[in-house]
Amino acid sequence: AQSVTQLDSQVPVFEEAPVELRCNYSSSVSVYLFWYVQYPNQGLQLLLKYLSGSTLVKGINGFEAEFNKSQTSFHLRKPSVHISDTAEYFCAVSDRGGYQKVTFGIGTKLQVIP
Amino acid sequence: DADVTQTPRNRITKTGKRIMLECSQTKGHDRMYWYRQDPGLGLRLIYYSFDVKDINKGEISDGYSVSRQAQAKFSLSLESAIPNQTALYFCATSDPGTTGPREQFFGPGTRLTVL
Numbered sequence: 001a002q003s004v005t006q007l008d009s010q011v012p013v014f015e016e017a018p019v020e021l022r023c024n025y026s027s028s029v030s031v032y033l034f035w036y037v038q039y040p041n042q043g044l045q046l047l048l049k050y051l052s053g054s055t056l057v058k059g060i061n062g063f064e065a066e067f068n069k070s071q072t073s074f075h076l077r078k079p080s081v082h083i084s085d086t087a088e089y090f091c092a093v094s095d096r097g098g099y100q101k102v103t104f105g106i107g108t109k110l111q112v113i114p
Numbered sequence: 115d116a117d118v119t120q121t122p123r124n125r126i127t128k129t130g131k132r133i134m135l136e137c138s139q140t141k142g143h144d145r146m147y148w149y150r151q152d153p154g155l156g157l158r159l160i161y162y163s164f165d166v167k168d169i170n171k172g173e174i175s176d177g178y179s180v181s182r183q184a185q186a187k188f189s190l191s192l193e194s195a196i197p198n199q200t201a202l203y204f205c206a207t208s209d210p211g212t213t214g215p216r217e218q219f220f221g222p223g224t225r226l227t228v229l
Contacts, residue, residue, distance in 0.1 A: 009154070032215035043118070043204055043220030044157075051214045090156065100208075100216050106156035 002027035002093050006105035013081055014113050021076040021108045023091030032100065033074045034092040035065055038107075044090060050074065061085070086112045117141045118221035120205050126227045133192040135224050137205030145208045146188040147218065148172075148180060150201040157204065163188055164210070195228045202226075 007022040025031065032051060036044040048059025055067040065076045074091060091105040118139045127133050137146065148160040159172030161180040169182055177199060181189045192199055205221040 034215065034217075036218075041222075043206075043222050044218075045220065046217045049215045049217065094215065098210075102159075102218065104157040106154060 002029075002031060002095065002101075002103050004091050004093050004103055004105035006091055006108050008108050009106070010109045010111065012111045012113055015083055016080050018079050019077065019081050019085075019110065021089050021091075021110065023074045023076065023105060025072050025074065025091070025093045027093060027095070030096050031093045032096060033065075033067060034094070034102075035059065035063070035074075035076050036090045036092060036104075037061075038088045038090065040087070047076070047089070081110070081112050083112050083114060085110060118205060118207055118219055120203075120221040120224050122224060123222065124225045126229065127195055128229050129196055131195050131228075133195050133226065135190045135203055135205075135226070137188045137190070137221055139186050139188075139205075139207045139219075139221075141207050141209070141219060142185075143207040143209045143219070144185065145210055146182070147206040147208075148178075148188070148190045149204045149206065150174070150199075151204060151223075152201050160190065160203075192226075192228075195226075197228045200226060200228045 003026045005024045013019045034049045035047040038044045048057050050057045058064045088107045088109045090107045094100040094102040121136045144165045147162045149157040163169045163182045179191045203224045206218040208216045208218045
């Protein structure tokens, strides 16, 4: 079984400040890791994904995430946020088998304050 | 044009009514999914289909049924809607031919309210 924990349901941050959205996962097998973003009134879209190799993964819109195997974490970061980053962010995990069953976290709402 | 479309985008209905939500995709993907999103609960999988002849229950399939009419179309039905099925419903697709982690591509969602 696999699970995802997003530790913060809401994160307010001032514009141009850095932000970190936290994600921890649990799985008995090796996994792939993802971050998706949901802008208001839209579906989810992929920000970035982790397969293997470098633990620092760069995604779209200046976001990056760091995989930490010992802490089973995959935190999302951005050094300077913009108003347009206001959205809900979902961490997700999948197994590495043929099906790749995906489990989503409950989401973190990022509110960028002008 | 959007790759994954959902109709209707919004629907208000009454308890006991039969409702169908439709999803179409032009991505050519074999795998399709239905999720519901509830505040504080994230996304939960209702049904998934690997191809036209392969349909599987997800974690919360009770009260729902699906039909895969073609590779491009996957419909979700609520046979007798109840208020706790009020939620935002998403259709998604993925490409099984992709090596490594497979991205899911989401439609814009259908907001369903059951009174």
